[in-house]
Amino acid sequence: MNKTIKSVLFYALVLAVILISVFPFYYAVVTSFRSGTALFSTSLWPFPVDLKNYFVIFQEQPFGTNIINSIIVATSVVVFSLAIAVTASYALARIHFRGRGLLLMTVLSVSMFPQVAILSGMFELIRSLGVYNSLPGLIIPNTVLTLPFTVWVLTTFMKELPKELEEAAIVDGASPLTIVVRVFMPLMWPALVTTGLLAFISAWNEFLFALTFTLSNEVRTVPVAIALMSGGSEHELPWGNIMAASVVVTTPIVALVLIFQRKIVAGLTAGAVKG
Amino acid sequence: MTFAVLQRSGSPGKTHHSDLTMEKIRSAWLFLLPMIITLAAVAGWPLIRTIWLGFTNANLTDLTVTEFIGFENYLSFYEGEAYGLLVDPDWWNAVWNTVWFTLVSVSLETVFGMGVALILHANFKGRGIVRTAVLIPWAIPTIVSAQMWGWMLHDQFGVVNEILLTLGIINNPIAWTADPDIAMWAVIMVDVWKTTPFMALLILAGLQMLPEDIYEAAHVDGIHPVKVFFNVTLPLIKPALLVAVIFRALDALRIFDLIYVLTSSSTSTMSMSVYARQQLVDFQEMGYGSAATTLLFLIIAALTVITITAGKLKLGEEA
Incomplete structure (x- = not known):
């Protein structure tokens, strides 16, 4: 009897956790199907489905361009960061040299430091390079976000690979670069995918730099576009459009996270607790 | 734990194959070079410039007339009244x-x-x-x-x-x-x-x-x-x-x-x-704002250093 009550309570708690986690996204989907006066209804029932908002954001606003901007910026940053991080993390994880501890600490500090602390220096840099209000002007500052993180996580992964691997290669006279490319890279693919995905998400979500270093709607990334979105007319509440845009950009990310959930959890914990 | 990484850093490498070790160390720095240069360019340099701008009266409308004003953004006294970020x-x-x-x-x-x-x-x-x-x-x-x-x-x-x-x-x-x-x-x-x-x-x-x-x-x-x-x-x-x-x-x-x-x-x-x-x-107000971000950076940096040092010390005791 006591046991039944306990398990009922437990499942009630579980249900509450699921509801609280999922409801806001569900409600965003419901709202995205409503426009005009239908927005005043707080009904939780999604029907009737009206897709007007989805047409509006792509036809009356450059949201398609915003998505392409985000994809370009996030992909470039991730590819660039991974390319640099692979060799760097090999050196940091597998080679003993003076100053390694200091370097690792620097990398960790940079990934912890507040982006706003470099805002004016970065602004100046971007203006002097002539890339203000353009996509390269977003790729440069985003590197601050993704590079230290990628190096840190990949170093953690690299440390876990068995030592025998490279010892055999060294005996065979392989150079360090050959070891990285031939021995480690094939084993690192899962780690690279996970790290790349996490870095992609953080670049995709980046807001402060994207807000500050762009002026026109055509070069904005998705988060800035969503934050600054306005309605079709002055009297119209833009919430339907905002929710439609939110659903469009969140669905792929949520899908990716759910597909790769085990890998992502491993990557997150490698960045923080394992070592 | 995370800080274990930092622990082992001080230990010297094996000295048997010193040529091989030297070559490894040289390639380590070569491998690290792109990362170091990138971080210096996108994090180090902007950080230094921001700290510097915090000591100037820089204004976004015209950056060419920027002048060094010392600690005025932080604290200054003018006719007996205190001005600046700290007040x-x-x-x-x-x-x-x-x-x-x-x-x-x-x-x-x-x-x-x-x-x-x-x-x-x-x-x-x-x-x-x-x-x-x-x-x-x-x-x-x-x-x-x-x-x-x-x-x-x-x-x-x-x-x-x-x-x-x-x-x-x-x-x-x-x-x-x-x-x-x-x-x-x-x-x-x-x-x-x-x-x-x-x-x-x-x-x-x-x-x-x-x-x-x-x-x-x-x-x-x-x-x-x-x-x-x-x-x-x-x-x-x-x-x-x-x-x-x-x-x-x-x-x-x-x-x-x-x-x-x-x-x-x-x-x-x-x-x-x-x-x-x-x-x-x-x-x-680029100068004043830079001073604010510098203070913010100092607060977080201090906390980070304290935490990392504390973590290192603690792990050192256990080892």
Whole structure:
């Protein structure tokens, strides 16, 4: 009897956790199907489905361009960061040299430091390079976000690979670069995918730099576009459009996270607790 | 743990094959060069320039007339009156808001995260569904969750007010994001919703590393689960928990996007980052704003150094 009550309570708690986690996204989907006066209804029932908002954001606003901007910026940053991080993390994880501890600490500090602390220096840099209000002007500052993180996580992964691997290669006279490319890279693919995905998400979500270093709607990334979105007319509440845009950009990310959930959890914990 | 990485760094390499070791070390620096150059260019240089700009009267409208003014942005006296960041009540309000936000939200996230982690650690039907559901708030971009909640907390048409009114919990709609007494709680609530999954996953990873047999022994001895939790589980996962809390706290101290979107620049919720950006961009006061970001950087850097040193010392004692 006591046991039944306990398990009922437990499942009630579980249900509450699921509801609280999922409801806001569900409600965003419901709202995205409503426009005009239908927005005043707080009904939780999604029907009737009206897709007007989805047409509006792509036809009356450059949201398609915003998505392409985000994809370009996030992909470039991730590819660039991974390319640099692979060799760097090999050196940091597998080679003993003076100053390694200091370097690792620097990398960790940079990934912890507040982006706003470099805002004016970065602004100046971007203006002097002539890339203000353009996509390269977003790729440069985003590197601050993704590079230290990628190096840190990949170093953690690299440390876990068995030592025998490279010892055999060294005996065979392989150079360090050959070891990285031939021995480690094939084993690192899962780690690279996970790290790349996490870095992609953080670049995709980046807001402060994207807000500050762009002026026109055509070069904005998705988060800035969503934050600054306005309605079709002055009297119209833009919430339907905002929710439609939110659903469009969140669905792929949520899908990716759910597909790769085990890998992502491993990557997150490698960045923080394992070592 | 994380800091173990730093531990082994001092140990000298093997000296048998000194040529080989030398070559390895040389290639290590070669491998590190692109990263070092990039970080110096995109983090080091802008940081130095920002600190420098904090000592100038730079204005965004015309950067060519920038002059060095020493500590005037921080503190200056003019006809007996003190001016500058250190006596600016708005800055200290932002500092206090940020600290309060960090303390409350990280505490709540730790408690709830622990709860969710314990649920996910239990064996029951549908565990996979919970794990998947819990990941959703984490996967939603911060801006999107700020807008989603901004709409749900809307004072007139928001679903949260509607639900609370229907249930009879409140009599009048609440202006969640506009009322200065409540706005910070709205920000904390959204942040807790969004970040608890991250905490839960980190704590869960700690829980999964615990040896099973302790629990079997405790179960055989008939010790109450609550007692087991406080006497066994908590001390054992404390290191993992501390790392998670530190990561979250450092992240919370630099909060910008959520507050910017949910409550814009209301003074009741303004964080250090929001304040600094407002000075820099909205008021064009690049010198003053840079001074603010420098202070913010110093506060967080000091906390980071203290934490890393503390972690290193502690691990050193254990080793």
